[in-house]
Amino acid sequence: MPEPLSRRGLLQGSAAAAVAIPVLGEAQAAAPGRPGRQKEQARMNAVGLTVNGREVHLQLDPRTTLLDALREHLHLTGTKKGCDHGQCGACTVIVEGRRINSCLTLAVMHEGDHVTTIEGLGTPEKLHPMQRAFITHDGYQCGYCTPGQICSAVAVLEEIEAGIPSHATEDLDRVAFSDSEVRERMSGNICRCAAYPNIVAAIREVAGEDKA
Amino acid sequence: MRPFTYSRAASVEEAAKTAATQGARFIAGGTNLLDLMKLQIETPTHLIDVNHLGLDRIEPTAEGGLKIGAMVRNTDLAADKTVRRDYAVLSRALLAGASGQLRNKATTGGNLLQRTRCPYFYDTRMPCNKRQPGSGCGAIKGMSRSLAILGTSDACIAQHPSDMAVALRLLDAQVDAVGADGGRRSIPIADFHLLPGETPHIENALKPGELITSVTLPKPLGGTHVYRKVRDRASYAFALVSVAAVFGKDGRSRFAFGGIGAKPWRTDAADAAAPSGAAAVAEAALSGARPTAQNAFKQQLTARTLASLYRQKGA
Numbered sequence: 001m002p003e004p005l006s007r008r009g010l011l012q013g014s015a016a017a018a019v020a021i022p023v024l025g026e027a028q029a030a031a032p033g034r035p036g037r038q039k040e041q042a043r044m045n046a047v048g049l050t051v052n053g054r055e056v057h058l059q060l061d062p063r064t065t066l067l068d069a070l071r072e073h074l075h076l077t078g079t080k081k082g083c084d085h086g087q088c089g090a091c092t093v094i095v096e097g098r099r100i101n102s103c104l105t106l107a108v109m110h111e112g113d114h115v116t117t118i119e120g121l122g123t124p125e126k127l128h129p130m131q132r133a134f135i136t137h138d139g140y141q142c143g144y145c146t147p148g149q150i151c152s153a154v155a156v157l158e159e160i161e162a163g164i165p166s167h168a169t170e171d172l173d174r175v176a177f178s179d180s181e182v183r184e185r186m187s188g189n190i191c192r193c194a195a196y197p198n199i200v201a202a203i204r205e206v207a208g209e210d211k212a
Numbered sequence: 213m214r215p216f217t218y219s220r221a222a223s224v225e226e227a228a229k230t231a232a233t234q235g236a237r238f239i240a241g242g243t244n245l246l247d248l249m250k251l252q253i254e255t256p257t258h259l260i261d262v263n264h265l266g267l268d269r270i271e272p273t274a275e276g277g278l279k280i281g282a283m284v285r286n287t288d289l290a291a292d293k294t295v296r297r298d299y300a301v302l303s304r305a306l307l308a309g310a311s312g313q314l315r316n317k318a319t320t321g322g323n324l325l326q327r328t329r330c331p332y333f334y335d336t337r338m339p340c341n342k343r344q345p346g347s348g349c350g351a352i353k354g355m356s357r358s359l360a361i362l363g364t365s366d367a368c369i370a371q372h373p374s375d376m377a378v379a380l381r382l383l384d385a386q387v388d389a390v391g392a393d394g395g396r397r398s399i400p401i402a403d404f405h406l407l408p409g410e411t412p413h414i415e416n417a418l419k420p421g422e423l424i425t426s427v428t429l430p431k432p433l434g435g436t437h438v439y440r441k442v443r444d445r446a447s448y449a450f451a452l453v454s455v456a457a458v459f460g461k462d463g464r465s466r467f468a469f470g471g472i473g474a475k476p477w478r479t480d481a482a483d484a485a486a487p488s489g490a491a492a493v494a495e496a497a498l499s500g501a502r503p504t505a506q507n508a509f510k511q512q513l514t515a516r517t518l519a520s521l522y523r524q525k526g527a
Binding site: 189 | 215217239243246247250261296297303307310311312314316317447448
């Protein structure tokens with residue numbers, strides 16, 4: 001029986017085809033009379049990362065953002081590209097324990113770093129509590145911003161736990177969970193479907209602050 | 213992005229020396245530079261990564277102040293115990309800026325160098341003397357609602373976007389830098405950012421290759437620290453008007469302003485007017501303002517924000 005066609009499988013197939021092109025390029029670079037290609041080859045940088053607990057080694061054009069390295073080279077397509085300018089938060093991943101916009105950082109700058117994406121937080125069989133809470137509270141509609149929302153939300157609770165203040169913190173020395181803290185801290189994650197009240201409810205539940 | 217090569221600097225001196233070559237730029241957090249490189253507003257041919265030079269510490273100085281490494285992230289600076297206690301206006305300004313994700317990457321040095329958010333600077337189809345010297349200014353007769361009313365020129369009315377720099381201006385910070393020849397110097401924050409004049413593309417006092425290594429704060433001022441930012445959204449937006457203030461117990465106070473100036477704005481006259489109240493401070497601070505029809509509202513908004521701060525202080 002043929003494999004059923006899936007969007008993810010198709011994406012991975014075409015990504016594999018795309019990476020074959022630079023390999024051809026390398027072969028051509030060795031040929032004489034192609035200085036342009038040699039120059040391009042010289043620009044490739046080696047980078048080693050630990051992504052979701054797995055060590056990976058890549059040869060990348062230095063222009064490759066961490067987001068593109070994850071999606072196009074490692075085929076971890078859970079992390080989404082929204083605006084590609086740090087405005088929407090869809091690309092949020094956790095690097096060395098901190099949430100960042102993976103679109104606004106170069107992969108080559110992360111040599112040796114530990115990266116956690118939505119695929120590393122949980123799996124369909126074993127969901128992370130935040131993933132489960134987003135489902136329970138219907139914290140999405142189209143779902144495109146959701147991986148970024150969830151990565152951000154997991155880090156937000158750690159930031160509150162660590163006593164890192166926010167714009168919503170009244171006394172800088174007393175950081176505690178509240179809905180207004182969550183709204184302020186999650187402002188870098190835009191949801192075009194406006195599922196915000198349900199996102200706050202999901203985060204509140206994971207924080208153990210559900211007053212149901 | 214245009215092609216570029218990438219290297220990690222091994223020392224501060226090597227970084228500064230390499231950066232003096234044509235087309236080279238430092239990269240720290242990258243949150244502003246990479247955004248501008250994607251739009252080909254910035255087109256460096258070589259990036260020097262300065263994230264691994266040990267410039268990420270916050271240390272007390274012999275004079276009773278604080279030395280903040282240039283690579284200290286905005287999140288860490290805002291959360292630092294000493295900053296929270298003794299320089300709370302700096303914590304508040306940092307937390308009013310950007311998003312949690314961006315503050316986790318953005319650095320102290322990089323924040324000082326972030327470029328304007330003028331829509332004409334960002335739109336490469338439009339004239340902009342800052343982006344392309346001599347091309348003209350689309351903003352003066354265009355969409356100028358968000359732009360500066362103080363320190364502008366006929367060549368440029370771009371506003372300075374930083375919240376952090378407004379607090380540093382208030383606190384009389386010094387910007388410490390190392391040059392391409394290895395020489396070190398400290399630049400008072402008042403002299404660090406330059407007014408546009410005829411050369412809006414020259415935004416600060418750094419020489420080619422010069423690298424910010426730290427920012428030094430003088431000893432704490434005491435008093436009540438406040439930072440009030442007024443913007444179009446409750447969070448994650450640039451200031452229309454922001455006011456940083458330290459109200460002293462002796463009635464002596466100081467004020468610095470964001471969103472209204474071509475650079476972080478502070479005047480002796482506004483500080484001197486403090487005992488006379490918010491309206492007097494506003495009048496002094498706004499002296500010489502050159503608003504457009506679209507951003508004239510910022511004058512009243514500045515006065516109202518000051519009035520609100522005075523009430524908050526009194527409470």
